[in-house]
Amino acid sequence: MSTPPLLFDDAYLSYFFGPEHPFSPVRQRMLCSLLEALPLTAEFTAPPAATRQDVCTVHDAAFVDAVARCSTGDLPANVRDFGLNTADVPTFDDMDAAARALCGGTLHGARLIAQGTADRVLQLGGGLHHAHRRKASGFCVYNDLSMAIRALRDEGMRVAYIDIDVHHGDGVQHIHETDPGVLTLSLHESGRYLFPGTGHVHEIGKGAGEGSTLNIPLEPFTEDDSYLETFERVVPFAIERYAPDVLVVQCGADAHFSDPLADLLLTTHAYDAMFTQLLDLAEAHTEGRALFTLGGGYQPDATVRIWTLLAHHVLEAERPTDLPADWLDRWSDEGEAALTPTLHDEPRTFDIERRDSIEAQNRQVSKRALERIAPLWY
Amino acid sequence: MLIQDIMHHPVVTIQATAPVHEAFAQMHEHTIRHLPVVDAKDTLVGIVTDRDIRYATSALTDKPVARNDAVHTVMSKPPITAGPRDPVEDAARTLRQERIGALPVVEGDALVGIITGTDLLDAVLRLTGLEKPGSRLAVALPDEPGQLAALTARVADEGLDIHSVLSYYEPSEGDKPASHLNVILRIDTMNVRPLAAALREEGFQVRWPLDKPTGT
Ligand SMILES: [Zn+2]
Numbered sequence: 001m002s003t004p005p006l007l008f009d010d011a012y013l014s015y016f017f018g019p020e021h022p023f024s025p026v027r028q029r030m031l032c033s034l035l036e037a038l039p040l041t042a043e044f045t046a047p048p049a050a051t052r053q054d055v056c057t058v059h060d061a062a063f064v065d066a067v068a069r070c071s072t073g074d075l076p077a078n079v080r081d082f083g084l085n086t087a088d089v090p091t092f093d094d095m096d097a098a099a100r101a102l103c104g105g106t107l108h109g110a111r112l113i114a115q116g117t118a119d120r121v122l123q124l125g126g127g128l129h130h131a132h133r134r135k136a137s138g139f140c141v142y143n144d145l146s147m148a149i150r151a152l153r154d155e156g157m158r159v160a161y162i163d164i165d166v167h168h169g170d171g172v173q174h175i176h177e178t179d180p181g182v183l184t185l186s187l188h189e190s191g192r193y194l195f196p197g198t199g200h201v202h203e204i205g206k207g208a209g210e211g212s213t214l215n216i217p218l219e220p221f222t223e224d225d226s227y228l229e230t231f232e233r234v235v236p237f238a239i240e241r242y243a244p245d246v247l248v249v250q251c252g253a254d255a256h257f258s259d260p261l262a263d264l265l266l267t268t269h270a271y272d273a274m275f276t277q278l279l280d281l282a283e284a285h286t287e288g289r290a291l292f293t294l295g296g297g298y299q300p301d302a303t304v305r306i307w308t309l310l311a312h313h314v315l316e317a318e319r320p321t322d323l324p325a326d327w328l329d330r331w332s333d334e335g336e337a338a339l340t341p342t343l344h345d346e347p348r349t350f351d352i353e354r355r356d357s358i359e360a361q362n363r364q365v366s367k368r369a370l371e372r373i374a375p376l377w378y
Numbered sequence: 379m380l381i382q383d384i385m386h387h388p389v390v391t392i393q394a395t396a397p398v399h400e401a402f403a404q405m406h407e408h409t410i411r412h413l414p415v416v417d418a419k420d421t422l423v424g425i426v427t428d429r430d431i432r433y434a435t436s437a438l439t440d441k442p443v444a445r446n447d448a449v450h451t452v453m454s455k456p457p458i459t460a461g462p463r464d465p466v467e468d469a470a471r472t473l474r475q476e477r478i479g480a481l482p483v484v485e486g487d488a489l490v491g492i493i494t495g496t497d498l499l500d501a502v503l504r505l506t507g508l509e510k511p512g513s514r515l516a517v518a519l520p521d522e523p524g525q526l527a528a529l530t531a532r533v534a535d536e537g538l539d540i541h542s543v544l545s546y547y548e549p550s551e552g553d554k555p556a557s558h559l560n561v562i563l564r565i566d567t568m569n570v571r572p573l574a575a576a577l578r579e580e581g582f583q584v585r586w587p588l589d590k591p592t593g594t
Contacts, residue, residue: 022569086539086566086567087536087537087538087539087566087567087569088566088567088568088569130511130568137511138511138568139568167568170511191508192514193514193586193587194513194514195511195512195513195567195568195570196511196512196568197508197511197512197513197514197564198508198511220588221590221591257590257591257592257593260569260571261568261569261571263587263588263590265590265591265593298569348593348594349593349594350591350592350593351591351593352591
């Protein structure tokens with residue numbers, strides 16, 4: 001196979017809720033400029049936007065109509081029932097087109113894989129895992145991941161969806177929870193503490209899909225070692241047993257210790273280890289087929305470095321130690337405070353009182369999750 | 379929240395004169411464990427559980443009931459019931475006190491629903507706002523008039539929507555002087571920390587979210 005395509009289009013940047021909103025396209029501008037500044041052999045492909053018909057493979061027509069009306073400032077009376085015009089999903093001009101642009105990329109990646117044109121694709125956007133069938137939520141209007149998963153299912157592929165965003169992937173889970181051909185596996189900070197509040201181990205799928213939903217809720221202040229221990233206990237086992245044809249991976253970077261929205265304490269080293277394992281799992285179980293998307297991540301400095309690491313893994317490029325000085329200068333000038341000059345975080349230790357009990361609880365939870373689901377796999 | 383808001387209806391019932399094996403088959407078919415028993419006029423006369431049937435028909439009991447014996451020989455009577463407009467917490471108290479798993483809901487002579495322990499757990503989830511995506515904000519308020527109003531007014535100032543309010547008293551303990559009202563709000567945003575920080579600055583005792591350790 002040739003170089004894995006990186007999908008990006010300037011239209012992605014129009015998915016913009018305003019300067020005060022955490023889900024900022026600055027992250028992608030920083031990321032793309034960094035990838036271009038580094039000595040990488042990357043092929044950027046601009047995908048077409050998703051059509052209304054594509055969107056309707058996942059969302060109710062009434063919801064899509066509401067989004068379309070919001071895009072022209074003509075807000076329907078029941079707009080909040082659709083999760084629109086809220087604190088997290090304010091409306092903006094052309095939001096329908098902006099959301100379709102992002103979805104188009106993820107969908108294009110799925111189609112390249114389904115056609116056999118590419119094995120491994122990195123979509124430099126999307127990962128809007130909180131969008132529901134008829135409701136926007138948590139910064140997500142349309143669910144690009146579910147559109148991609150539907151497209152892969154249409155080609156008869158079994159899909160394993162892996163979500164390492166710090167928030168539970170509730171939208172994707174609910175949309176596919178009755179489909180035994182889609183495994184959704186989400187590792188996240190426990191819903192007892194963090195948005196959206198779901199993602200308990202007892203959520204294991206519904207009807208014919210029982211046994212194809214797997215949730216690992218982790219304690220606040222979980223650090224690298226305990227997170228990776230959990231990941232290694234659950235993810236390889238699940239993928240091996242499920243035997244998917246393709247992986248779809250939502251690579252939110254908001255489990256990082258510096259993230260302002262959540263409470264996990266990962267460093268870039270944990271992400272490095274996870275990306276290695278995810279690619280190994282794809283090699284071992286899906287003949288390399290894997291679609292990676294971005295996701296949450298609200299500390300631009302950490303988020304951009306984590307996604308840069310991801311791009312290096314996807315492209316199998318040697319990872320640099322330092323970031324280019326002119327790139328650092330440029331973004332410092334644009335007001336990004338205290339940028340880390342290296343790709344990785346410095347080694348860091350946290351003063352956590354309850355570390356033992358956090359680790360014990362995470363172990364217990366991963367065990368309980370597997371006990372609940374494993375009997376359904378034989 | 380009232381029982382009529384969370385009860386099941388219509389109710390699957392069995393005639394008092396029906397054979398026991400039919401009651402057992404009904405439970406199996408509907409995957410339920412409690413079956414209200416009615417007479418010819420459809421008046422509630424008892425309740426039978428899968429456990430009652432297993433126990434009564436077991437070869438280990440002194441006089442096992444046969445499969446064709448009538449349901450009224452194994453049912454509990456009179457049944458303990460609830461009213462549709464009783465609050466759900468009354469139903470919870472009754473289930474616990476009587477150590478039973480379900481309550482038929484009766485209005486006048488009519489059987490209008492049934493409520494089980496599982497329904498009450500679902501009600502707890504609804505009461506805690508977990509049906510809608512949201513973030514948790516926990517604040518310990520001094521036990522004084524106007525405190526909760528001040529807190530919710532601050533949330534409203536930020537343009538945020540409250541999905542649910544849950545509260546419980548924490549009595550004063552040891553040398554801690556005052557009792558508190560612990561209030562747990564579920565709020566319609568993924569980004570609750572700026573509000574938490576502002577509240578702290580204004581003197582509220584915010585218990586969640588906490589500040590993250592920064593590390594060294
Ligand atoms: Zn997230």
